Amino acid sequence: MxxxxxxxxxxxxxxxxxxxxxxxxxxxxxxxxxxxxxxxxNPQPLTLEELRRMDGEVVYIPESEEYFGGMGIVSVSQERVMDVGVPKFGYWLFREYGEGWRAYRSQRNLLIPTMERRKESDRE
Structure with a gap:
């Protein structure tokens, strides 16, 4: 079932x-x-409308070929998600949502690979 x-x-x-x-x-x-x-x-990416309703909340963004991954705080007034990771890489713009980056409510297996890659690069 x-x-x-x-x-x-x-x-x-x-x-x-x-x-x-x-x-x-x-x-x-x-x-x-x-x-x-x-x-x-089976986490589903947020729609842009759902993302806009999460002003001030943390979302998780998996790494893609075009964008770094991490977690960030939704800023509707700035039309972006601001990176809160260490080190901070910047932001993800709403106008580019769905064209290379997606955000999720749940971080299940999405953030971990990015953090492991960051830790490995710190050792080198």
Whole structure:
């Protein structure tokens, strides 16, 4: 069973079998946990609209052929994500979003390879 199938099954269980408020709450909690697991296992890049709604929040950006990777803080007023890594490499512009760089809510396996490469280059 996939996570999507499990979510649909829990939604049906909630509609058909849940009678009390605590049963409804338990079903909603299970669905929420399944969605969180799904996001961890298969993170999806944010849309530009989602990124714009995250002003002041940290996002994770995997390295690509054109852009360095790292983590940064969304700055809607500056139309960019400002790098907060060490060392700081600069920023990622909103107008270039999707054309070489993408941002994620979850850092699952996205930031780690970049940090390992930085550590290796520090040793040389």
């Amino acid at each position: 996939t996570i999507d199938e499990a979510i649909k099954a829990m939604q049906n269980i909630d509609l058909v079998l849940s009678v009390t408020d605590s049963e409804h709450e338990a079903a909603r909690m299970a669905i929420s946990a399944l969605r969180a697991q799904q996001e961890r296992e």
